[in-house]
Structures are given as C-alpha cells and as structure tokens.
Amino acid sequence: MALTVLAGGLTACSGGGGTPTLNWYINPDDGGQAKLAAACTQASGGKYRIKTSVLPNDATQQREQLVRRLAAKDSGLDIMSLDPVYVAEAANAGFLRPFPAGEAARFTEGVFPPAVQNSTWEGRLYAAPFWANTQLLWYRKSAAKKAGIDPKAPGFTWNELIDGAVRSGTTVGAQGNKYEGYMVWINALIASAGGRIISDAEKGDDATIDIDSPAGRQAAAIIRKLARSSAASPTLSTDIEEQARSLLNGPRGGFMVNWGYIWRAENGDAKDGVIDKRIPADLDWARYPRVNANQESKPPFGGIELGIGAYGKYKDTFSVEAVRCITSTENMKKYMIDSGNPAARAAVYDDPEIKKEFPMAGLIRDSINAAAPRPITPYYTDVSGAVLSRWHPPASVDPNTTPARSAEFIRQVLRDQALL
Amino acid sequence: MTAVHSAPAPGQSRAGRAEISDRSRAERRLGLLLSAPAVLVMLLVTAYPLINALYLSLFSYRITAPDDKRFVGLANYWTALSDPLFWQDVFTTFFITFVTVAVELVIGFGLAMVMHRALFARRTVRTAILLPYGIVTVISAFAWRYAFDLQSGFVNSWFGLGDYAWFSGRWSSLFVIILSEIWKTTPFVSLLLLAGLAQVPRDLGEAATVDGATAWQRLRRVTIPNMKAAILVAVLFRTLDAWRIFDNVFIMTAGQQKTETLSFLTYRQTITRTAIGLGDAVGVLLFLSVVLIAFVFIRGFRVDLSQVRGDR
Numbered sequence: 001m002a003l004t005v006l007a008g009g010l011t012a013c014s015g016g017g018g019t020p021t022l023n024w025y026i027n028p029d030d031g032g033q034a035k036l037a038a039a040c041t042q043a044s045g046g047k048y049r050i051k052t053s054v055l056p057n058d059a060t061q062q063r064e065q066l067v068r069r070l071a072a073k074d075s076g077l078d079i080m081s082l083d084p085v086y087v088a089e090a091a092n093a094g095f096l097r098p099f100p101a102g103e104a105a106r107f108t109e110g111v112f113p114p115a116v117q118n119s120t121w122e123g124r125l126y127a128a129p130f131w132a133n134t135q136l137l138w139y140r141k142s143a144a145k146k147a148g149i150d151p152k153a154p155g156f157t158w159n160e161l162i163d164g165a166v167r168s169g170t171t172v173g174a175q176g177n178k179y180e181g182y183m184v185w186i187n188a189l190i191a192s193a194g195g196r197i198i199s200d201a202e203k204g205d206d207a208t209i210d211i212d213s214p215a216g217r218q219a220a221a222i223i224r225k226l227a228r229s230s231a232a233s234p235t236l237s238t239d240i241e242e243q244a245r246s247l248l249n250g251p252r253g254g255f256m257v258n259w260g261y262i263w264r265a266e267n268g269d270a271k272d273g274v275i276d277k278r279i280p281a282d283l284d285w286a287r288y289p290r291v292n293a294n295q296e297s298k299p300p301f302g303g304i305e306l307g308i309g310a311y312g313k314y315k316d317t318f319s320v321e322a323v324r325c326i327t328s329t330e331n332m333k334k335y336m337i338d339s340g341n342p343a344a345r346a347a348v349y350d351d352p353e354i355k356k357e358f359p360m361a362g363l364i365r366d367s368i369n370a371a372a373p374r375p376i377t378p379y380y381t382d383v384s385g386a387v388l389s390r391w392h393p394p395a396s397v398d399p400n401t402t403p404a405r406s407a408e409f410i411r412q413v414l415r416d417q418a419l420l
Numbered sequence: 421m422t423a424v425h426s427a428p429a430p431g432q433s434r435a436g437r438a439e440i441s442d443r444s445r446a447e448r449r450l451g452l453l454l455s456a457p458a459v460l461v462m463l464l465v466t467a468y469p470l471i472n473a474l475y476l477s478l479f480s481y482r483i484t485a486p487d488d489k490r491f492v493g494l495a496n497y498w499t500a501l502s503d504p505l506f507w508q509d510v511f512t513t514f515f516i517t518f519v520t521v522a523v524e525l526v527i528g529f530g531l532a533m534v535m536h537r538a539l540f541a542r543r544t545v546r547t548a549i550l551l552p553y554g555i556v557t558v559i560s561a562f563a564w565r566y567a568f569d570l571q572s573g574f575v576n577s578w579f580g581l582g583d584y585a586w587f588s589g590r591w592s593s594l595f596v597i598i599l600s601e602i603w604k605t606t607p608f609v610s611l612l613l614l615a616g617l618a619q620v621p622r623d624l625g626e627a628a629t630v631d632g633a634t635a636w637q638r639l640r641r642v643t644i645p646n647m648k649a650a651i652l653v654a655v656l657f658r659t660l661d662a663w664r665i666f667d668n669v670f671i672m673t674a675g676q677q678k679t680e681t682l683s684f685l686t687y688r689q690t691i692t693r694t695a696i697g698l699g700d701a702v703g704v705l706l707f708l709s710v711v712l713i714a715f716v717f718i719r720g721f722r723v724d725l726s727q728v729r730g731d732r
Contacts, residue, residue, distance in 0.1 A: 064691055071483045071694075093484040178676045204485075234583040235570050238676070246571055378484065381693055392676065393588070416480050416496070419503045419685060419702070420693055 020048045020314055022322050024079040027062055027304060028054050032339030033081065039334075040325035048318040050079075059083040059180045063381070070095035070309065077309040078319045079326075082127055084118035084305055084373065085180075085380050088201070091121035092378035097308040097315045099125040107327065110345045114301045114371045121376075122202060127305035128327045129344035131335060134299045134367040135188070135257050136285045136360065137161070143170045143254035144284070151255070151286035155293040158189075158222045161255060165231035170254025172226055173244030176236040178392040183374060183384045184300045185257070186391055189219035191298035191372030193291040197387065198410070201377035205414040209407045211387070216403035218291050220391075227394035237393035249275045257288065259302065260364055264340035285360045287367055301371035303344060342368065385420045386413040470707065477700035484694050496701035506685065506702070510709075513681040516594065517662040520601045521655060527602070528609030528654070535610065536617045553607035561671035564600035590677045597668050597679060604668075605661065609654050616650025617643070656717040660710060682706045 026033040037050040055062040063086045069077050070090065082090065090096050099107060104125035108116045115129035137151050144151060147164035165172045175181030190197060195215020200208045210216075226232050231254070233239050233247045244256045245265065266283060269275045288299035306327060308319045325331065332343035333351055342364050348354055349365040358364070375383050390406035391397055412418035440448075477496055481489040500506050531549050538545045552560065567573045568586040576584055586592045620643050628638045644651070666683040673679045675688070686706055690699030 060692065067483060067694055071486075089484050093486065095484075178674070235585040235588055237588045238585070238673075243571065385688075385693065416492075416695060416698055417499055419500060419505045419698070420688060 019046060020318055022048055022050045022078040022312075022314060022318055023076050024050050024052050024081070024322075025055050025066065025077060026052050026081045027059075027083075028057055029339045029341070032335045032341070035338060036326050036331055036335060039331065040322055043325055044318075044321065048314070048322065050322055055081070059085070060381075063089075066090070067095075070311070073311045074309070075311045075313055078312040078314060079323060080307050080309065081130070081304045082307045083180075084115070084301065084303055085376075085384070087119055087127045087305055087307065088121045088376050089378045089380055090307060091124075091126035095307075095310055096126045097310050097312075097319075099128070099320075103320065106324070110329070110347050112344060112346060112368045112371075114368065114373050115303060115305070115344045118301070118373050118376060119305045121378075127307040128323050130304045130306045130327050131332065131341045132344040132368045133259055133302035133342055134364060134371050135184070135259055135288055136299070136363060136367060137255060137257055137287065137289055138248065138262055138283060138285050139255040140170075140248065140253055140279070140282045141284045142282050143168060146170065147254070151284075151289070156286065156289055157293050158289045158291060159225070161289050162222075162226050162229055162231055165254050166229050168254065169252060170231065171233060171247050171250075171252045171256075172231045172254065173233055173239070173247040173256030173258070174226065174236065174394075175240055175244060175257075176227065176233075176392075176394040177238045177240050178388050179240065180384065181240055182392065182394075183388055184302065186219060186223070186387060187374045188288065188298060188300040188372065189222055189291060190215050192288070192295070193218040194295060195219075196372075196375070198375045198377065198383060201375055201379075204377075204379060207377060207379075207414070209410050211410065212403045212407035215291075216407075217399040220397045220399040220402045222291065223391070223394050224397045224399065227397065232394075237395065249279055253279075260342050260358075260360075261340050263358060263360065285363060287363060296370065298370060298372035299367040301368065301373045303342070379414055382413045382420065383410055386410040389420060470704075473700040473703055473707075476696050477698075477704050479697040481697040482694050483696060492697070496698045497705070499698060500702050500705060505680075506705075508678060509680050509682050509685045512594070512679060513663060513665070516598055516601065516665055516681065517659055519598050520605070520662050521658050523598075523602050524606045524609045524658060525651070525655065528606050529613055531606065531610035532613035532617055535614050549610060550607045552604050553611075555604070557604060557667040558671060560604050561600060561668045564596060564603075564668075565672045568596050587673055588677065590679060593673045593677045593679045597665075597672055600668055600672075601662065601665065605658065608661075609658055612650055612654040612657070613647065616647035616654075619650070620646040652717065652721050656714070659713055659717070663710060663713060664706070682709070 024033070024037055034052050037052045041048070041050050055065055062081075062083065066077075066080055066082070066086075067090075070093070087096070091098070107125065107128040108119075111129045112132050115132045116125075119125055119127040119129055139151055144164070147168035147170060149160055149164035150156070151161065162172060174185055176185075187197060190211065193215035195210060195213045195218075197211045197216075198207045198209050200206075227236055233243065235243060239247070241258055241261075244258055245262060247253060248256045249266075249269075263283075266275070266280050270277045270280045288297045290297040306323050308315050308323060312319055327344070329343075329345050329347060332345055333348045333354060335341060336343045336348060336354060337357055340358075342358075342361075343349070343354075346365055346369070349361045354361050374380070377383060386409045387406050390402055390409050396402075409418065413420055478491060478493060479489055480492045480496070535542075535546050535549060565587075568575050570576060570583065570585055575586075576582065584592075586596050624642050624646065625638055628642050633641065664683045665681050666687065669675060669679055669681055669684055670687075675681075675684045680688075682702070683706065686699055686702045688699075689695050689702055693699070
C-alpha cells in the first residue's frame with residue numbers, strides 16, 4: 001500500500017510523460033526570474049515548461065546547495081543561476097555543460113567583457129551571462145556639500161572621501177562582514193590600485209599569489225583608515241549591503257559603496273513610508289572612488305550567469321533553447337525593469353525606457369565595462385575564505401602585516417595545509 | 421521490564437556464573453536473537469557513516485575536484501591538530517560548554533525547586549518554565565540576534581547602550597550566544613533535576629527537620645546527596661549537548677569574531693570548502709572528544725544511567 005502511494009507520488013513528480021519540465025534554480029529576487037520563466041514557457045509554444053526553485057539568500061549558501069546537487073549528479077538540475085565567481089569551480093569539476101563555439105558566439109554577443117571573462121574557463125564558455133552588476137558610490141547631496149567634496153570630480157579618491165566624511169560628521173558605508181561582500185571591497189581596492197590577489201589561476205594550487213604587493217598594502221591602508229575613523233559604521237565588521245543602506249538613511253548618513261539595487265530599494269522604501277521621502281531626492285551617485293588620483297578605479301563586478309547542468313535530461317536541447325530565451329536582449333531589459341538588476345548587454349542601456357527608469361544607467365554601463373572580476377579560479381572559495389580570515393575585522397587590518405600574512409595563508413589553504 | 425526482572429542482582433550473577441541453567445541459556449540466546457536486528461540497524465546508521473568518515477579522512481579529497489583525490493595517510497589529522505585555529509575553536513567550545521552548564525545547573529535547580537514546590541497554578545508554572553525548550557533552536561537564535569541587533573533590536577535602547585555593537589567583539593558575541601543557550605536549555609536541566617527531586621523520599625527531609633536541621637542544611641546534606649545521580653546525568657547530557665553547539669553560532673555570528681565552535685569548524689571544511697578529507701578528519705576528532713567526555717563522566721563520576729529511570 002505504502003509502496004503504491006510512493007510510486008504514485010514519484011510519477012506525479014516526474015510529470016508523467018507530458019510536457020518536459022526544466023528546473024531552473026534561481027537566486028532569490030522580486031519575482032523577475034519567475035516571470036521570465038513563465039514568459040519563456042509561453043514562447044516555447046508548449047515544447048517545454050520552465051519551473052523555478054529558489055536557492056538560499058547568500059552566494060556562499062547558493063553555491064553549497066548547487067555543489068551538493070551537482071556532486072550527486074542530479075539529473076533534475078537543468079538550469080542554474082550562478083554567481084560569476086563560482087563558474088570556474090563548477091566548470092572545472094565537470095558540473096556544467098560547455099557551450100560549443102557556435103553557440104558561445106551568440107551568448108556573448110554584445111556582452112560586457114568582465115561577464116564573458118567570468119563565464120569562461122580554459123578557453124570555453126560554460127555559462128551564459130544573464131545580468132551584470134557593479135557598485136557605485138552612493139551619497140546624499142547634502143552630506144557632500146557639508147563635507148565640501150565633489151564625488152563626481154575626476155580623480156576623486158577614497159582618502160578624500162573618508163577625510164570629508166570625518167570632517168562633516170557623516171559616515172561611509174561599506175560591507176565589512178566576513179562574507180563575499182567584504183571580499184568584493186578588498187578585491188576592488190586592490191584592483192583599483194593596479195594589483196590583484198592571485199594570477200595563473202589555471203594552475204590550481206600552484207597559482208601565483210600577488211596580494212602581498214604595493215597595491216595590497218594600499219588597499220589595506222584604506223580599509224584600516226576607514227575602519228578606525230569616526231566615519232565608519234559602528235557595526236562595520238558585521239555590515240552587509242542592507243546595513244550599509246540603513247546607515248545612509250540614518251541621522252549621520254552620508255556615503256556608501258553599494259550595488260545598483262539601491263535605487264529601486266530607496267525609492268520603494270520612501271514610497272512605503274519606511275524612510276523619509278526627501279532621502280531619494282537627496283540621493284546622488286558617482287563612479288567607484290579611486291585609490292590613486294591618477295589611476296582609474298576598477299569597480300567590483302557581480303551579477304548572475306546561467307549554467308546548464310551537465311547531468312540534465314535536456315541539456316543539449318530544451319535547456320539551451322530556454323537559456324537563449326531567458327538571456328535575449330529584450331528579456332534582459334525586461335528583467336532590469338522588473339528587478340532593478342542591470343543587464344549584461346551594453347545595448348540595453350541605450351533604451352529610452354531604461355534611461356528613464358535608471359537615471360544612472362550610463363554610469364552603470366561604464367562601470368561594468370571597467371570592472372575588475374574577483375579571482376577566476378576553481379579554488380575561489382578557498383582563496384576568498386583565506387583572504388577574509390586574515391583581513392577581518394576591518395579595524396585589525398594593517399598594511400605592514402596583513403597582505404603578507406594573507407599571501408602565506410592562501411598558499412597553505414590551497415595545499416590543504418591549514419584549516420579555514 | 422522483563423529484562424529488569426530476570427537480570428540477576430550484581431552479587432548473584434558473580435556467584436552464578438559457573439553454572440548457567442539450560443533455561444537461562446536459552447533465554448540468553450533468545451535475547452540475542454531478538455536484539456540482533458536492532459544492533460544491525462544501529463551498525464548501519466551509526467557505524468557505517470563513522471567508518472566511511474574515518475576512511476575519507478585519510479585522503480586529500482574535494483567534491484569539486486574528484487580527479488585529484490589522493491591518499492595522504494594521517495596528514496589531515498596533523499594539519500588539524502597543528503593548526504592554532506583548531507585549538508582556538510576547542511577553547512571557544514570549552515568556554516561555552518563550561519559556562520552554560522555551570523549557570524544552567526544553578527538556575528535549573530532553582531526552577532526545579534519552584535516546579536516541585538509550587539502550591540497553586542502548578543501546571544501553568546511548569547508550562548511557563550518549559551516553554552523555551554519547546555522553541556526550535558534556530559528560531560530562538562534569530563530572536564536573540566534581532567533583539568541584540570543595533571538596527572532592529574531593543575536591548576540597546578532598553579539599557580541605554582547607544583551604538584554598542586554586540587556582535588562586533590568576541591566576548592560580547594559569546595555573551596549573547598551563551599545567554600540564548602542558557603535561556604533555551606535551562607528547562608531541560610530543570611526537568612531532569614525535577615525528576616531527581618521527586619525521587620528524594622519525603623520522610624528523609626522530615627526526619628532532618630525533627631532533628632533540627634535548617635533549610636540550607638537539609639538541602640546540602642539530604643536533598644543534593646540523594647539527587648547525585650540525577651545531577652550527574654543532567655550535567656553529562658548538557659555537556660555533550662553544549663559541546664556540539666552549532667545553530668546559535670551559525671545564526672548569530674556565523675563563526676566570526678572568533679566565536680567558531682568545533683562543529684562549525686567541521687561544517688566549514690566539509691560543506692563550505694567541500695574539502696571532505698580535511699573535514700572528516702576534524703569530524704572524527706570531534707567524535708573522539710565526545711567519546712572522551714562521555715567516558716570521563718561515566719567512569720570518573722560513576723554515573724549510573726539506570727538510576728534516573730527509577731529502576732532502583
């Protein structure tokens with residue numbers, strides 16, 4: 001009896017041989033991906049159906065769940081929304097279906113270079129860029145005026161930013177919690193100073209470690225300066241994106257580095273009466289601050305790439321079609337308007353509707369074009385974890401010791417000679 | 421219950437070992453047969469994963485790089501034991517365990533007395549005391565985290581602490597973690613102690629009163645010695661429980677500010693890093709530490725687990 005019920009349940013799950021169902025594992029959003037799934041199901045004309053399943057909230061936990069499923073060769077994982085930093089790992093482990101050259105050309109056409117770079121491993125495209133993200137410097141015009149600084153001025157640096165905030169009694173929000181967001185900040189500072197964390201990543205645990213460099217020390221000096229100044233958030237060492245945002249809305253709110261979703265969130269909150277209605281009107285934006293006045297900054301790069309599971313039943317047929325539908329230029333635009341997450345193709349930013357909805361669209365486009373990806377390596381989790389464990393909390397960072405100690409630690413962790 | 425009846429008293433068994441009657445031999449065989457399926461299931465669900473973990477801990481092996489699996493012998497154990505992080509986590513775990521168990525024992529005893537002595541609204545008092553234990557740990561951890569959070573919490577405004585960031589320092593984070601752990605599991609301790617209190621014969625206390633003993637003397641000389649078994653069992657259970665603390669730390673600090681515990685360390689090697697070999701080595705060490713604690717308690721303090729069941 002129990003067996004028949006169980007068997008019945010199983011057949012019900014597999015769809016009973018009707019329309020093929022593609023499972024798309026998505027990162028949580030405001031329903032934008034679910035809408036695209038519905039739209040592409042419709043567009044397929046009954047060939048297939050896309051069903052979405054939501055992954056956990058933060059990037060690390062999303063990866064954990066995907067890795068567990070993929071390591072178990074889950075054939076029900078057709079499409080996945082992957083954080084760009086994990087593409088190399090999944091590709092190297094054989095978890096993703098690579099796109100043949102012919103297909104790859106279509107998926108990368110007109111796409112921002114950092115997004116393509118992040119979706120490629122050992123010369124092959126393993127994921128289709130879907131949306132791209134970057135951070136801007138968001139600030140309140142009144143605070144900048146009070147501080148006597150112009151964040152839009154060419155050559156505007158972190159030092160000027162921190163000094164200005166300290167002078168005017170305002171704050172500079174950043175992500176200092178021990179998680180990916182802090183790694184984003186560290187990487188952007190090092191890249192903006194002209195350095196990088198590791199290179200020759202394809203050598204795996206023999207990669208060259210470059211964090212102990214003048215650029216690494218400059219990055220450490222900026223983090224230390226902010227963390228130990230009165231412009232820091234009192235909870236900097238546990239702040240994530242949303243804490244930085246509420247700091248900006250608070251009584252000492254001034255400046256913060258944060259992703260593009262802020263624009264939507266602030267306007268939404270003002271409309272709902274959560275924050276003062278005057279705040280969005282006072283809000284302005286500028287490019288990610290520089291480390292050196294004479295050197296362009298390299299803003300962080302983020303977003304989502306779509307991977308096709310290597311063990312899926314429809315990996316060579318419907319999954320590819322579905323990914324093509326989801327990542328079409330017009331769906332990228334639709335998703336940007338629905339969710340506030342920036343498209344991965346530059347052309348979208350010239351659309352009048354987008355320009356109206358996102359007054360900073362041009363700046364976002366330029367920032368993504370210039371963005372520096374985090375290290376592209378199959379051991380990304382180890383590299384990131386090793387950096388974070390030596391650079392956290394931000395106030396403990398010391399340019400004289402932290403970069404050197406973290407370089408040594410990354411090497412040990414990569415060789416399984418240290419716990420993380 | 422039959423087992424209890426037929427089991428000879430310790431003295432008898434020693435004398436009777438020389439000649440076992442056919443009947444008791446048959447009974448013994450039947451007993452073995454009857455318990456065999458249970459033993460098999462136990463081996464399957466506990467021994468197999470353990471042996472598998474032992475085996476995997478001898479490899480350098482990552483889920484995401486299955487082709488690079490190679491035998492490294494005991495190197496993973498050496499990596500773990502020679503890493504300062506491991507010992508830092510051992511200390512953190514020990515600190516949390518020691519403080520929570522000590523405080524819970526005192527408060528738990530007080531609450532047990534209240535529950536034991538309550539003259540009116542007995543059921544309500546007991547329910548109120550036991551309530552925290554019924555809440556899922558993850559949920560209580562979230563509640564405590566939000567209470568102490570700078571932006572959403574009320575603790576700072578209640579006590580006028582302004583911008584004090586609880587989760588930005590090691591000791592203040594541990595304070596909140598320990599507080600929530602105590603709040604959550606004291607009812608468990610008091611429940612075990614209440615059972616112990618109920619077992620202390622009333623006439624012993626009355627006799628002591630007649631002899632002129634004060635309340636404090638009755639407590640120290642009569643009640644507590646008679647509850648020894650219950651107290652030791654409560655301490656043992658809570659120590660083992662606290663030693664593998666995970667949920668509270670995971671929710672409140674995610675192991676930051678040096679609040680990481682041994683289970684969390686295992687979790688991060690195995691699940692986050694997917695370094696199965698290294699993670700299993702830490703897991704095996706954690707298992708050995710649990711066995712050690714149980715051994716020390718049961719042998720060292722002569723805890724008789726049968727006593728709390730009332731089989732005297």
